[in-house]
Amino acid sequence: MSKFWEKEFTCPFCGTKFKKKMVFFDSIKIKARDIDLKPVFEDVNPMFYEVVTCPNCYFSAFDKDFETITIKGEETERKLKKLLEEAKKKVELKNVENHVEAIKRYALSGMVYSVLNQRKKVAISYLKIAWLFRELGKSEEEKRYLERALKEFESHYKYDYYEESDEPMILFYLGVLNQILGNRKEAARWYELLLRKYDGKSLYAKVGRERWQELRRS
Structure with missing residues (x-):
């Protein structure tokens, strides 16, 4: 059975x-998780496919x-246009799925979300x-990108509106x-x-308690 399918997208910009190759959910198998809940995948790495980039x-x-993003205001549109034009000059994207190409695409998504003032998604990128x-x-x-992610999570928590359901993840x-x-x-x-x-109310709090105890023992 195929692990992949193709989905058609329309660029909002x-x-x-x-069309872009996507992974069937049933094909994703997690065999372990790191300290920060990074999944260790058994076979297909869905991180290679998560970011959609307009060719x-x-x-x-x-x-x-990707398709639900609304670009509000002429200033935002102008900034995005300039950013993407510069990116096209500097970044060569190849139609393959591997670590190097995925890193390029996450870097692009981080820059786009930054212009759109979506700091949580910058942090996740x-x-x-x-x-x-x-x-x-x-x-x-x-380490360099963990530091960048931390800075964005801090700014998001301090300055942005977020849903209460997101708070345990951010705090974790x-x-x-x-x-x-x-x-x-x-x-x-x-x-x-x-x-x-959130103790007893969230998976993030449960894992956070384990990490806190590890921190105290170390």
Whole structure:
């Protein structure tokens, strides 16, 4: 049985129609998770397919919201146009699925979400880049993007509106990214806030309690 299918997308920025390879959900098998809940996949790596990039203008976003994005205002449109034109000059995309190409696409989605002031998705884009570098064994690059993801999560938590249902995830990543980066006091502070507000109510709080205990023992 095939693990892949093709989906047609229409770019919300330039209107180009194109098809992209997608992964059937049933083909995704997780055999373990890292400290920050990064999945270790058994076979197909869905991170290679999650970002949709328009082949014409390079507009990039996660597949779940690619076509639903609304670009509001002439200033935002102008910034995006400039950003994507520069990206096309500097970045060569190949029609293959591997770590290098996925990193390029997540970098593009991070830049697009930044212009759209969607900091949570900027943070997730950077986190996924860090995970891809981890799979490649490139620790310095991984650390750099973990730091970028942490900065975006911090800004998102402090300055943006977010759904209450998102808060446990945000607090968890504020804790675990600080823990990975060696910021023990900051990690403990965020874990304690997560547990105070959501202990027993969220999977993130359950995992956060385990990480907090590991932090205290280490």
